[in-house]
Every structure is written in C-alpha cells, then in structure tokens.
Amino acid sequence: MTPLIELHGLTKTLKGQGEPRPILTGVDLSVHSGESVAILGRSGSGKSTLLSLIGLFDRPDGGQYLLGGVDISRVSERRAARLRSDEFGFVFQRFFLLKHLTAAQNVSMALVNGQGWAARRKRRAKVMAALDMVGIAHLAKQKPQRMSGGEQQRVAIARALVREPKILLADEPTGALDTETGAHVIEVLHSATARGCGLVLVTHDHAHASRMGRVVRLTDGRLVTERAGVYA
Numbered sequence: 001m002t003p004l005i006e007l008h009g010l011t012k013t014l015k016g017q018g019e020p021r022p023i024l025t026g027v028d029l030s031v032h033s034g035e036s037v038a039i040l041g042r043s044g045s046g047k048s049t050l051l052s053l054i055g056l057f058d059r060p061d062g063g064q065y066l067l068g069g070v071d072i073s074r075v076s077e078r079r080a081a082r083l084r085s086d087e088f089g090f091v092f093q094r095f096f097l098l099k100h101l102t103a104a105q106n107v108s109m110a111l112v113n114g115q116g117w118a119a120r121r122k123r124r125a126k127v128m129a130a131l132d133m134v135g136i137a138h139l140a141k142q143k144p145q146r147m148s149g150g151e152q153q154r155v156a157i158a159r160a161l162v163r164e165p166k167i168l169l170a171d172e173p174t175g176a177l178d179t180e181t182g183a184h185v186i187e188v189l190h191s192a193t194a195r196g197c198g199l200v201l202v203t204h205d206h207a208h209a210s211r212m213g214r215v216v217r218l219t220d221g222r223l224v225t226e227r228a229g230v231y232a
C-alpha cells in the first residue's frame, strides 16, 4: 500500500540574520492510512518546523516529499494551498475559534471554499456529523466562551475533520489543557485513524505519545524510532 506521506532525507536550514542553522538534517518518515505517529523531541529540536513542512506551510531545502506517491517537494504556493485544504486537517495548541460564532458556525467556516459555500443542508449535515464524531453535537449552538478548554479543542478538531482530510497534523494539541482533558482530546484525535485518517502528533507528553501506533523522536535533525509500529 502506498503511504499517505513519505519523507526521504528532508533537510531544512533556517537562514536568519545570523549564521544559517540546520534544523532538519535528513528526516525519513512514512505515514500510512489509519496510522498514528507521535513525534517527541526537546524544545527547539524542530518538531514544529517538520510539521509545517509536512503541512506545506513551508518547503524543504533538500530531500523528497511524496504525498500519496506524488512528489510534492517543490510545489508552487498555489498548489500547496489547494493540497492543504483538500488533504490536511490541522489542530494546534491554541484553538483559534471565532468567539462570536457558535460551535457549528466555527466548524462550518472550514467548508467555505473558492467556489463559494457548499449547499446549506449538505453543509449542516457535515458539520453535525463532525461535531458528533468528537462527542459534542449537543453543544452545536454554544459559543466558545461558554465552553471548557477541552470542549473548545473538540470544536477545533471537528473543524479539522469536517473536510474529511486524509492526514491530521496536531501540534501540541493538549498544551493548554489539564492532563485528564488532554487525554480525552488525544482519544478523540486517535479515533480519526479508525476512519482511515493518518495522524501525526507533536507532543511533549510521553503518556499521550504512548497512545499512538508509533513513536519517533527528533534528535539532531533526524527522526529516531522509539517504538516501532505496524509499518515501520
């Protein structure tokens, strides 16, 4: 089976005002449909940099990035934007919800696209299905300020899932939550893999990482396997 994502020898050097600084020196990673991978690493090791390359917010300096077997190492920004919205769902530490909109309206915003709004009834059904997947359909009409942090992150996850992404990228999604709430959010994220989604989770939390099918650590610009999964 072709992996959803294949990274071969990916490199990234940050060129700021000072000396160029190599952050990623040869990252190899494959993620299959339905597979979950946790990326651990000390602060500043480049985890977010790697996730932004995978999510096409940035491009590598070298190496190869295959998405569904297609080389996208050097795609244009226009193509990257299309791929980001068609193939990926993103979840961050901060929820980035619009506070004047309800949970359902926040999720619905993700269905706005270049061709205008999807048909209203179809959109509503998708939004409710996404809220249901994360266990908060009953909060559809609630606004974020009346929700707990865990509930708000579930809305953010529903917003990421509503476009039925092939890959879910989560960067410290439990960073603003207490341990127990965080564990529930991790379970919600992981449940997306049962529907075939690939999940890449960046976390500092070993307990959360242990819920994933595979655990890798970013060290000296490369990924080292801590616990192998079904595929690697």
Ligand SMILES: Nc1ncnc2c1ncn2[C@@H]1O[C@H](COP(=O)(O)OP(=O)(O)OP(=O)(O)O)[C@@H](O)[C@H]1O
Pocket (backbone or CB within 6 Å): 014, 016, 023, 041, 042, 043, 044, 045, 046, 047, 048, 049, 050
């Ligand atoms: N835009 C930028 N300009 C300059 N340096 C940057 C930039 N973005 C990140 N860095 C540096 O690159 C290195 C890797 O950062 P990155 O955020 O990827 O690490 P991280 O492993 O995600 O860290 P953390 O766990 O603290 O979030 C860090 O030393 C950081 O300071």
